[in-house]
Amino acid sequence: MKAPFFKTLAITAVAGLTLAACATATPYQPAGFNGERGGYAEQRLENDRYRVSFSGNSLTSREQVEMSLLLRSAELTAESGYDWFATVNRATDRDTRFVGSPDPFYSRYNSFYGPYWGPSWRYYRGGFWRPFDPWGPNDFDVRQVDRYEASAEIVMGRGPKPAGDPNAFDAREVIQNLGPRVTRPMP
Structure with missing residues (x-):
């Protein structure tokens, strides 16, 4: 009787550790x-113009998504032989979902502990004993899940970046400043 319980416990622990290892921000x-x-994508529109995007998962912050977009834009600029880039239009979209999950501590049908675990009361009605749950049959935890995607159309140029243009960036400076701050894939 104890062997199935410990086997189930071991499988649950391994599954939990595996999921925890996978639960990281989009690299x-x-x-x-x-x-x-998620990740970055680009589409060449003209010789000196690209559409660039970066999409993150629910663990990737808005700041990380926007930094990754700028870093990819700077890398494309340097790879193409240009010195600076300017964002023509730039947007960050947020996708919000609400996810509900039943509370495992008051479920009488909890798969880990087996059926009828938890507090319960019964009453007699119509010739049968019926369960009574003061917390109600729909005890749910609800959490908000946000995912961000940033996109921009960029124009590239050679020489010094245009002075006074807040949408113009020096590609090598962006790579130097943002490169160490983004989350890289695990080897």
């Missing part, structure tokens, strides 16, 4: 790399 890498849903 700075191409979209779809290693099966990841």
Whole structure:
């Protein structure tokens, strides 16, 4: 009788550790790399113009998504032989979902502890004993899940960046300043 319980406990612990290891922010890498849903993507529009985007998972902050977008824009600029880039238009979208999960401590049908675990009361009605749950049958925890995606259309140029343009960035400075701050993929 004890062996199935400990086997279930061991499997649950291993599954929990595996999920915890996977629960990290979207790393700075191409979209779809290693099966990841998020990451960066770009589309060349003209010789000196690109559309760049970065999509994060629910553990990736808005700041991390926007930094990754700017870093990828700077890398594309340097790789293409240009010195600076300017954002023509830039946007960050937030996708919000609300996820509900039942409270495992008061569920009589909890798969870990087995059926009828937890506090319960019964009353007699119609010839049958019926369960009575003062917390109600729908005891849920609800949490908000946000995912961010940033996109920009950039124009690249050579020489010093235009003075006084707040949307113009020196590509090498951006790489130097933001490169160490983004989350890289684990080896």
